[in-house]
Amino acid sequence: MTKNLISRLIAKIADSICASADDLTKLDQAIGDGDHGINMRRGVEALLKQGDDISRQDFSTALRKAGTAIVMSVGGASGPLYGSALLAMAKTASSMPSNQAEVGVVVAAGIDAVKARGKSDAGAKTMLDVLIPVHREIENGSSIDRIRRVAEESATATKPLLAKKGRAAFLGERSIGHIDPGAKSAALIVHAVCEVLEKR
Amino acid sequence: MSENVSIVIVSHSPAVARGAADMVRQMVGDDVRIACCGGNPDGGLGTDVGAILGAINSAWSPKGVAILVDLGGAETNSEMAIEMLDPEKSKRVAICNAPVVEGSVMAGTEAACGSSLEEVKRTAEEFQS
Numbered sequence: 344m345t346k347n348l349i350s351r352l353i354a355k356i357a358d359s360i361c362a363s364a365d366d367l368t369k370l371d372q373a374i375g376d377g378d379h380g381i382n383m384r385r386g387v388e389a390l391l392k393q394g395d396d397i398s399r400q401d402f403s404t405a406l407r408k409a410g411t412a413i414v415m416s417v418g419g420a421s422g423p424l425y426g427s428a429l430l431a432m433a434k435t436a437s438s439m440p441s442n443q444a445e446v447g448v449v450v451a452a453g454i455d456a457v458k459a460r461g462k463s464d465a466g467a468k469t470m471l472d473v474l475i476p477v478h479r480e481i482e483n484g485s486s487i488d489r490i491r492r493v494a495e496e497s498a499t500a501t502k503p504l505l506a507k508k509g510r511a512a513f514l515g516e517r518s519i520g521h522i523d524p525g526a527k528s529a530a531l532i533v534h535a536v537c538e539v540l541e542k543r
Numbered sequence: 544m545s546e547n548v549s550i551v552i553v554s555h556s557p558a559v560a561r562g563a564a565d566m567v568r569q570m571v572g573d574d575v576r577i578a579c580c581g582g583n584p585d586g587g588l589g590t591d592v593g594a595i596l597g598a599i600n601s602a603w604s605p606k607g608v609a610i611l612v613d614l615g616g617a618e619t620n621s622e623m624a625i626e627m628l629d630p631e632k633s634k635r636v637a638i639c640n641a642p643v644v645e646g647s648v649m650a651g652t653e654a655a656c657g658s659s660l661e662e663v664k665r666t667a668e669e670f671q672s
Contacts, residue, residue, distance in 0.1 A: 376555075376588075376614075378583075378587070378588070378589060381587070382583070382589065385583070385584065385585065414592050414623055414627075415584070415591075415592055415593050416584055417583075418582075418583025418584050418585070418587075418589035418590060418591055418616075418620075419583070419589055419590075420615050420616035420619040420620070421616075422592065422616075422619075422620065422623075423592070423619045423620055423622065423623040424619065426623070460619060460622070460623070461619070508615075509615050510615055
């Protein structure tokens with residue numbers, strides 16, 4: 344079951360990222376350097392390539408191997424950000440979380456790692472603007488449906504924000520009016536995870 | 544030569560990284576070990592943690608390694624690479640908050656004087672003002 348779940352998570356996340364890679368790149372062309380879709384696709388392709396090995400491992404080792412694969416393959420800032428999140432989650436998760444509260448603890452470790460790696464926090468127009476509200480819903484025991492909706496709404500809500508991090512920060516006020524590509528990819532990942540967990 | 548701090552240059556563009564390294568080499572010759580890397584794992588514009596690790600190790604000096612980076616991802620990926628080194632080595636690697644070309648030249652010339660890693664970093668960062 345564990346193995347099956349990990350491989351399904353990888354497959355769904357990869358599907359979702361690849362299907363939206365062009366959209367992510369378009370968002371990034373508006374306020375960044377236009378490579379987020381390409382980088383994220385390279386990351387999930389690395390996950391798929393190592394998928395058999397990763398899904399054979401216990402939960403913590405699987406997260407660690409997935410994090411390393413992302414770090415070594417992505418080539419943009421999103422690699423160390425998502426990779427550090429997975430590596431931190433691997434350290435916190437001794438085994439597969441068995442309830443939503445345990446999922447919350449693991450996700451919190453990932454978010455702390457993203458904050459530290461990116462030297463950022465909520466409100467800077469980054470993936471944290473999706474991950475933090477999603478974590479709050481997990482902690483509140485919200486339904487999967489609500490978590491998925493909050494992820495999407497939070498990504499959209501980055502549109503009016505002024506970017507304070509990454510290449511988008513160079514644009515200053517011109518970053519206003521565009522959805523942050525990192526927030527969008529985070530929402531896609533949350534969406535994919537929700538889909539898999541819902542069908543469990 | 545290994546008595547001096549080494550310089551690692553990380554740019555999104557392999558051509559920029561090589562060009563900056565050439566400029567440092569012209570200033571300091573063989574007195575300072577220089578390594579550079581640029582490009583994502585597919586060879587496009589970007590940075591690659593594995594390549595950065597390789598550059599740090601190839602230029603390794605017991606006195607330390609100063610890293611010069613260009614934009615955001617280069618810094619994030621360099622920080623990641625430093626964390627992935629042996630803890631003993633990672634203590635002796637520092638990212639300089641300086642423009643990549645000018646900072647590399649300043650850091651290289653300071654390193655050639657036999658300065659410490661802290662001094663090399665400070666000289667590179669002073670250039671900004």
